[in-house]
Amino acid sequence: xxxxxxxLRFPSxxxxxxxxxxxxxxxxxxxxxxxxEIEEIRVAVSEAVxxxxxxAYPGKPGLIQMNLAIKNNNLVIKIRDYGKxxxxxxxxxxxxxxxxxxxxxxxLVFMESFMDDMGIESQPxxxxxxxxxxxxxxxxxxxxxxxxx
Amino acid sequence: xxxxxxxLRFPSxxxxxxxxxxxxxxxxxxxxxxxxEIEEIRVAVSEAVxxxxxxAYPGKPGLIQMNLAIKNNNLVIKIRDYGKxxxxxxxxxxxxxxxxxxxxxxxLVFMESFMDDMGIESQPxxxxxxxxxxxxxxxxxxxxxxxxx
Amino acid sequence: xxxxxxxxxxxxxxxxxxELDLHTSPMFKETVEEKLAQxxxxxxxxxxxxxxxxxxxxGLGVILGRFKHMTQRGGRLSAINVSAPLxxxxxxxxLLRIMxxxxxxxxxxxx
Amino acid sequence: xxxxxxxxxxxxxxxxxxELDLHTSPMFKETVEEKLAQxxxxxxxxxxxxxxxxxxxxGLGVILGRFKHMTQRGGRLSAINVSAPLxxxxxxxxLLRIMxxxxxxxxxxxx
Ligand SMILES: Nc1ncnc2c1ncn2[C@@H]1O[C@H](COP(=O)(O)OP(=O)(O)O)[C@@H](O)[C@H]1O
Ligand SMILES: Nc1ncnc2c1ncn2[C@@H]1O[C@H](COP(=O)(O)OP(=O)(O)O)[C@@H](O)[C@H]1O
Numbered sequence: 018x019x020x021x022x023x024x025l026r027f028p029s030x031x032x033x034x035x036x037x038x039x040x041x042x043x044x045x046x047x048x049x050x051x052x053x054e055i056e057e058i059r060v061a062v063s064e065a066v067x068x069x070x071x072x073a074y075p076g077k078p079g080l081i082q083m084n085l086a087i088k089n090n091n092l093v094i095k096i097r098d099y100g101k102x103x104x105x106x107x108x109x110x111x112x113x114x115x116x117x118x119x120x121x122x123x124x125l126v127f128m129e130s131f132m133d134d135m136g137i138e139s140q141p142x143x144x145x146x147x148x149x150x151x152x153x154x155x156x157x158x159x160x161x162x163x164x165x166x
Numbered sequence: 167x168x169x170x171x172x173x174l175r176f177p178s179x180x181x182x183x184x185x186x187x188x189x190x191x192x193x194x195x196x197x198x199x200x201x202x203e204i205e206e207i208r209v210a211v212s213e214a215v216x217x218x219x220x221x222a223y224p225g226k227p228g229l230i231q232m233n234l235a236i237k238n239n240n241l242v243i244k245i246r247d248y249g250k251x252x253x254x255x256x257x258x259x260x261x262x263x264x265x266x267x268x269x270x271x272x273x274l275v276f277m278e279s280f281m282d283d284m285g286i287e288s289q290p291x292x293x294x295x296x297x298x299x300x301x302x303x304x305x306x307x308x309x310x311x312x313x314x315x
Numbered sequence: 316x317x318x319x320x321x322x323x324x325x326x327x328x329x330x331x332x333x334e335l336d337l338h339t340s341p342m343f344k345e346t347v348e349e350k351l352a353q354x355x356x357x358x359x360x361x362x363x364x365x366x367x368x369x370x371x372x373x374g375l376g377v378i379l380g381r382f383k384h385m386t387q388r389g390g391r392l393s394a395i396n397v398s399a400p401l402x403x404x405x406x407x408x409x410l411l412r413i414m415x416x417x418x419x420x421x422x423x424x425x426x
Numbered sequence: 427x428x429x430x431x432x433x434x435x436x437x438x439x440x441x442x443x444x445e446l447d448l449h450t451s452p453m454f455k456e457t458v459e460e461k462l463a464q465x466x467x468x469x470x471x472x473x474x475x476x477x478x479x480x481x482x483x484x485g486l487g488v489i490l491g492r493f494k495h496m497t498q499r500g501g502r503l504s505a506i507n508v509s510a511p512l513x514x515x516x517x518x519x520x521l522l523r524i525m526x527x528x529x530x531x532x533x534x535x536x537x
Contacts, residue, residue, distance in 0.1 A: 023185065026173040031449035036172065036192055038480075043185055056511045063482040067448040121490065123483040123519055130518060180338035187369075205400045212371040216337040270379065272372040272408055279407060 021047060022086040028078040029070040029098070037066045037083055044085045045092050050153045057131035058092065058151060064124035065096040065147050071117065073100025073145060094132075094149045102141040109137075170196060171235040177227040178219040178247070186215045186232055193234045194241050199302045206280035207241065207300060213273035214245040214296050220266065222249025222294060243281075243298045251290040258286075318346050326359040326424070327351075332366040335374030344377045351384065358390035361423045365396040375408045382414060391415060393423040429457050437470040437535065438462075443477040446485030455488045462495065469501035472534045476507040486519045493525060502526060504534040 023044050027033050041062040042055050050058070062083075069081045084095040103109050110129070115122035129135045132149040139145040172193050176182050190211040191204050199207070211232075218230045233244040252258050259278070264271035278284045281298040288294040316333035327350055335343060351357055360381060364370075382392045393415040397405060405411040417423040427444035438461055446454060462468055471492060475481075493503045504526040508516060516522040528534040 021179055021182070022176060023182075024175040027171060030170055032196065033170070033172075034448050035445060036189075039192055040185075040189055043188055047181065053511065059480060060482050060515065063447055063480070063484075067482065067484055070448060119487065119491065121483045121487045121519065123486070127483055127515070127518065183337050184334060202400065208369060209371050209404065212336055212369075212373075216371065216373055219337060268376065268380065270372045270376045270408065272375070276372055276404070276407065 020087050022084065024085075025083045027081055027083075029066075029074045029081050029100075030078055031070055033081070034063055034066045034070065037081075038062045041083070041085060041094060045151075047087060048090060048092055048153045049155050050092075050151075051155055054151065054153060058094075061128045061131045061135075061149055061151075062094060062096070064127050065094075065149070068124055068147075069096065069098040069100065069145075071120070073098035073102075075101065090152065091133075092151045092153075094151075095146065096149075097144065097146045099144040102143055102145055103137070103139040104141055106137050106139060169236050171233065173234075174232045176230055176232075178215075178223045178230050178249075179227055180219055182230070183212055183215045183219065186230075187211045190232070190234060190243060194300075196236060197239060197241055197302045198304050199241075199300075200304055203300065203302060207243075210277045210280045210284075210298055210300075211243060211245070213276050214243075214298070217273055217296075218245065218247040218249065218294075220269070222247035222251075224250065239301065240282075241300045241302075243300075244295065245298075246293065246295045248293040251292055251294055252286070252288040253290055255286050255288060316342065318343060320346065320350055322350065322354060322357065325356050326361060327354075327357045328361045328363065328420070330363040330366065334369040335367060335377070336369065336371050337373040340373050340377040343374075344380065347381055348384075351388075355388075358385075358388070359423075360385050360390070360392045361420065362392065362394050363396055363420075364394060364398065364401055367398075367401060370401055370404060372404075372408065375404060375410060378414075379408075379410060382410075393417055395419055395423050427453065429454060431457065431461060433461065433465060433468065436467050437472060438465075438468045439472045439474065439531070441474040441477065445480040446478060446488070447480065447482050448484040451484050451488040454485075455491065458492055459495075462499075466499075469496075469499070470534075471496050471501070471503045472531065473503070473505050474507055474531075475505060475509065475512055478509075478512060481512055481515060483515075483519065486515060486521055489525075490519075490521060493521075504528055506530055506534050 025040065038059045042059050045055055045058050066081060079098060079100050082097040086093045108114055110125045112126045113122040128149060132151045134150040136148045174189065187208045191208050194204055194207050215230060228247060228249055231246040235242045257263055259274045261275045262271040277298060281300045283299040285297045286294065316335065316339035319330040321328045329347060331343065385392045395417050397416055427446065427450035430441040432439045440458060442454065496503045506528050508527055
């Protein structure tokens with residue numbers, strides 16, 4: 018069986034944040050996520066894509082790539098930009114840290130809280146790649162049951 | 167203003183037909199299409215992507231590319247595969263013509279009827295590219311009005 | 316997609332919920348063919364389209380396939396609750412002309 | 427997103443319909459700030475979350491901004507009808523602790 022994937026490329030326009038989270042949610046629906054888990058995925062994607070729009074390309078819109086994949090019953094989301102990059106990732110991850118005065122500095126905190134796993138790679142002036150993974154709680158239980166019956 | 171686009175790559179699995187049409191419909195919602203027009207777009211995309219799944223890659227799944235763009239208040243949809251190709255495009259376009267006995271041979275007819283414009287390029291064993299365009303009826307009227315007022 | 320069936324005498328009622336396309340139509344076909352094989356006295360298939368959110372030529376194809384099967388076994392197929400957007404593709408496909416299309420169960424049974 | 431506002435005396439009720447994110451939050455901010463500038467006697471902002479289908483940190487940011495503004499002008503901000511999924515992000519963000527969260531209009535007005 019070919020396991021499924023979906024690769025997207027779109028410009029960093031604010032109206033695409035909603036599109037990106039809807040696509041991630043629809044793709045995720047292939048796994049047995051609960052509605053609450055799908056909500057968490059929507060928030061995480063919204064945060065990551067919003068960061069590309071605001072921080073990576075503050076001047077004019079640039080390219081965002083979002084790759085969605087199913088790997089061993091895990092949802093894997095990779096979001097990449099070719100923008101400004103992050104100087105100090107540990108600092109960026111701290112709650113309430115933001116380089117923009119009007120923002121809450123909670124995006125990376127939400128991404129870490131709502132996904133099972135989150136990793137960031139970034140190079141100043143080259144861009145940033147965020148990889149997030151999530152496993153359906155229910156799905157793992159069901160997989161067990163269906164094997165037994 | 168950067169005009170919007172969305173480029174997708176996914177494998178030709180039957181479950182992706184629904185995803186593709188949902189993404190096209192969500193993207194199209196940026197223009198002032200009526201609900202009836204959005205329905206027509208969903209059918210056209212469903213037909214084009216189904217053709218890639220069944221006809222382009224009959225054996226095992228291959229790559230489908232779908233590019234969505236807004237150009238001069240037009241929705242432009244390009245769907246491309248690298249599969250079997252079409253021998254005789256004029257024949258393929260005829261209502262009820264199908265190379266599969268169980269199919270209706272209406273996919274290309276629906277695409278032509280529901281979109282303002284449809285073009286096909288194909289090379290046997292190289293693949294097929296379908297480009298479809300649609301203009302919101304209402305949108306053009308409104309654009310006129312807003313220019314006047 | 317989710318399918319509900321109910322058999323009353325020689326009539327099989329089928330309610331389709333969701334989208335009928337390339338992905339879901341094989342399941343529709345299987346469900347109906349199973350029932351037809353099980354009860355050979357079924358002579359009338361009534362498909363309720365109330366909750367059909369989408370149909371394309373793959374979906375119409377399996378409907379036409381069931382129409383042909385019913386005709387073969389001396390029976391018929393009726394469609395009920397076909398909304399305006401669906402009616403358009405039914406019409407374009409020619410299914411509107413050959414199939415019985417009724418407002419509801421009662422009308423479909425009356426004919 | 428669509429916003430409805432209703433002013434009763436010194437209280438401004440705001441109903442948000444749809445998704446509050448990076449794209450839509452500037453419109454929310456503008457609408458509220460306009461009303462606050464127009465009526466300087468508004469001392470209580472009551473935001474109804476019944477129809478909020480989504481909120482992320484960009485959305486929470488503009489809520490916090492309005493909270494700060496109300497505090498500055500000696501007023502307050504209340505949230506009503508906050509569903510369970512929203513409550514989680516409210517809690518994680520700390521907004522749950524600083525804002526008044528009530529079941530409905532009446533409760534918000536009573537406090
Ligand atoms: N894709 C990105 N490109 C550049 N900088 C980023 C990116 N994502 C995050 N950052 C940096 O990390 C900081 C913290 O991000 P986050 O926790 O999402 O909070 P916020 O978006 O509210 O600032 C940002 O203020 C920004 O400096
Ligand atoms: N992407 C494609 N790749 C290869 N062949 C195609 C493709 N799209 C259409 N065709 C050919 O054109 C014919 C007519 O297509 P269509 O009108 O959609 O009807 P149907 O899918 O019911 O066969 C198909 O039977 C097939 O032979």
